Amino acid sequence: MKKETxxxxxxxxxxxxxxxxxxxxxxxxxxxxxxxxDFNLREDWNRIEAKMKSYPVLQKIENTDFLQAxxxxxxxxxxxxxxxxxxxxxxxxxxxxxxxxxLKLSLDDYKKHSPQILAGFEKTAKxxxxxxxxxxxxxxxxxxxxxxxxxxxxxxxxxxxEPVRQKIFQWYWCGVLGELYGGAIxxxxxxxxxxILGWLKGDPEPTTISDAHFSPSRLxxxxxxxxxxxxxxxxxxxxxxxxxxxxxxxxxxTTYFEEYVDIHHIFPEKWCEANKKNKFxxxxxxxxxxxxxxxxxxxxxxKIGGNAPSVYLERIQREQKITPERLNEIVTxxxxxxxxxxxxxxEGFFNARKEAILLRIEKAMGKPMARDAVEP
Numbered sequence: 001m002k003k004e005t006x007x008x009x010x011x012x013x014x015x016x017x018x019x020x021x022x023x024x025x026x027x028x029x030x031x032x033x034x035x036x037x038d039f040n041l042r043e044d045w046n047r048i049e050a051k052m053k054s055y056p057v058l059q060k061i062e063n064t065d066f067l068q069a070x071x072x073x074x075x076x077x078x079x080x081x082x083x084x085x086x087x088x089x090x091x092x093x094x095x096x097x098x099x100x101x102x103l104k105l106s107l108d109d110y111k112k113h114s115p116q117i118l119a120g121f122e123k124t125a126k127x128x129x130x131x132x133x134x135x136x137x138x139x140x141x142x143x144x145x146x147x148x149x150x151x152x153x154x155x156x157x158x159x160x161x162e163p164v165r166q167k168i169f170q171w172y173w174c175g176v177l178g179e180l181y182g183g184a185i186x187x188x189x190x191x192x193x194x195x196i197l198g199w200l201k202g203d204p205e206p207t208t209i210s211d212a213h214f215s216p217s218r219l220x221x222x223x224x225x226x227x228x229x230x231x232x233x234x235x236x237x238x239x240x241x242x243x244x245x246x247x248x249x250x251x252x253x254t255t256y257f258e259e260y261v262d263i264h265h266i267f268p269e270k271w272c273e274a275n276k277k278n279k280f281x282x283x284x285x286x287x288x289x290x291x292x293x294x295x296x297x298x299x300x301x302x303k304i305g306g307n308a309p310s311v312y313l314e315r316i317q318r319e320q321k322i323t324p325e326r327l328n329e330i331v332t333x334x335x336x337x338x339x340x341x342x343x344x345x346x347e348g349f350f351n352a353r354k355e356a357i358l359l360r361i362e363k364a365m366g367k368p369m370a371r372d373a374v375e376p
Contacts, residue, residue, distance in 0.1 A: 026102050027063040037107045048118055055125035058145075059136040065146050066117065067105070068097035068186070072150045072193050073113040075101055095190045097146070120153025121145070127152070127159070131169065132238035134256045140228035140235075141181035147192035148172060154197060164200055171196055171206055173364035176232035178212025214361055214369055219354060222290040230290055234263050236360050238295045242334040245313075245327070246300045246320055260298035266336065267292055267346050270306025277346055285350050291357060292350065294334045309341045335360065 031041040045063045052058040075095045082092035124145060133139060151168065158164050171192075175181055180188065188208065195206035214229070222230040238251045238261075249255050265287070267277070272287035286292075296304075303319075304312045317327055328338035335356035340349040362368055 025064060026099050027067060029103060030067065030105065033103070034107050034110070039107055041110075044114070048114070051118065052121060055122065056135045057125050057128045057133055057139060058121060060139070060142055061121065061145065062142075064102075065142070066114075066121075067102050068189065069117045069120065069146050069150045069153070070110060070113045071097040071101045071105060072147070072189060073117065073153065074105060074109045075190075076154075076193060077113075095194060096186070097189055098186050116153045117149060120149040120151075123152045123159065124149045127165070127168075129253055131172075131235055132251065132256075133235050134253055137225065138231055138235060140176040140231040143185050143189075144172065144175050144181045147189045147196075150189075150193050151196050154193070155200065158200075167200060168196065170364070170366045171199075171208055173232065173236075174209045174212035174366075177214045177229055177361055177365055178208070179228050180208055180211060182228065209366070212365060212367070214365065216354075216358055216369060216371060219291055219357065220286055220289050223288050232364075233290050233357060233361070234293075234295060236364055237334060237357075240333065240335065240360065242295055243330045244297050244300055245330060246303060246316055247297065248322070248326070248330055251295055255297075261295050262298070262301070263290075263293045264296045264301040264304070265292055266294050266334075266341070267309060267344075267349070268304055268306045271308050272346070275346070285347060287346070291354050294336070308344045310344050313342060 027041070027045070034041045045066070048066065049063070052061055072095060075093065075097070078093045079089075079095050083089055127148075128134075128139070136142075139145065148168070152159050155164065159168065191207050195203070195208075198204075199206055218229060221227075222233065225231055241250055243250055244255070244259065244261075247255075247259070249259075251261055255261065265272075267287055269287065272292075278286040300316075303316060307315075313327060313331075316322060317324060322330075331338040331341060335353055337349060337352045340352060358369065358371070
């Protein structure tokens, strides 16, 4: 390749032809570029990665994610400087984190912004635990953490202000429940950062919020962790303070890991199959969607087994010496009508909980949704 070949073109060639050994991505190319200045980017990343991995939610953050965040801060700084120098916002260099922008990072850019971005990721990890997102597998979109950490890095201690934090959380839930970060998202990152910062100062809401919509019928299609919305609703249910059926304990960082909390069926699969309840029916009631699931400990799920709710609730009361009234209170923390559950009224339970979850989604997104599409 000729010397004048653009760096981004070189990167594409390496990624396409280097099929054996270690694949060369934009991080590897930037490592080579910085090596000419006697700086070992790989060694620096190993140091950063070790700090990141002390937070379970950041276990899957990649080196390219980190570089994208550095690029967002760097290009924003250039954009603001150009405006200050008299260039119109339309003609100023854009905020971006595409491959070509990362490859334009200087070593000074990296050294200046990487500590700030690391602090942003670490603070973001702590904020995610407030949303009851405790592990990397429960993060709906790893990519959404990039603009999240970038904004947090830029506003610093202001994120500890309740109104500021709640706005960022609203943006986050709109991205998750609107399922907006599954495709080509670099352009959305570039809009997110300035729009969120402007919104915090009184500007109109970010595009991510205005673009976000949740169709009520989507609930019927959410069966597994493969869906971002599924993970998001799971976290919302934990965030509502759902107590474990057996222990009565709230789900926090400690109990999540020690009690092996996961999402489990409320009306067990075995009972639903025996009673001929629908499964994978995307137009109406079905037992395998998230409406019939709740975050519970491994021990509680074993106790539920394949029994009817009326049976396993009685067993929990007897063995744990819990009064019916107290167990009803515990069940209600999961947005479940305890009387419908005790009566084994699956259809009544399903419709009531469906509405409760929709209300919770509306609250998280800060916007109403039409209900006409939700009825089977």
